[in-house]
Amino acid sequence: MVPQDPLKKGAFFSPWFGIEASDNLNLIQPVNPWSADGWSIYNEYFQWSPESNYNSESHTVKAGDIVYGSVDYVAANNSYTITHSSMSDGWSVASSIPIQKKNGAYKIFNIIYFVFEKVAKCDQYPPNNEVTFYDIKIEYDGVQVNPQWKTAFVDDVCNNRAAILNSTAIQITWDSSI
Secondary structure, three states, X not given: OOOOOOOOOOOEEEEEEEEXXXXXXXXXXXXXXXXXXXXXXXXXXXXXXXXXXXXXXXEEEOOOOOEEEEEEEEHHHOEEEEEEEEXXXXXXXXXXXXXXXXXXXXXXXXXXXXXXXXXXXXXXOOOOOEEEEEOOOEEEOOEEEOOOOOOOOOOOOOOOEEEEEEOOEEEEEOOOOO
């Protein structure tokens, strides 16, 4: 569910999930950013070498909307299809991302992230202090798996932390009152 609107506007941050290649140089992600004064959804692919960024068409969503994202491997053309949809109004976008080769071999995407990204002032984050990713389904080599999730943080901002609720739900919380 899209978090509440921040009480203080102006920041840019984003809850998202995505997959990354084992060399940490290719990131495929459906994102849900707050950009200064509103929420949106779109697909993004960032490649560090050679540097390249792709953003799909975006769509405005509102606090409380349910959004759905998926990243699916397509063996027929060795690519990933990213889909991002608003379950509230039916809008959807799909993007096909070809897998990059390194030393003649296709890269392996085997890292999964659930993230709340970008540093802002605490009062610029949503006052409900949480975003929850739920109904998570992970398949690897065509077999559904239950990953052993680990939590971590990069920037210790506003006590932003992840919690594993169960094998199919991850919640990220923060304190917007700090």
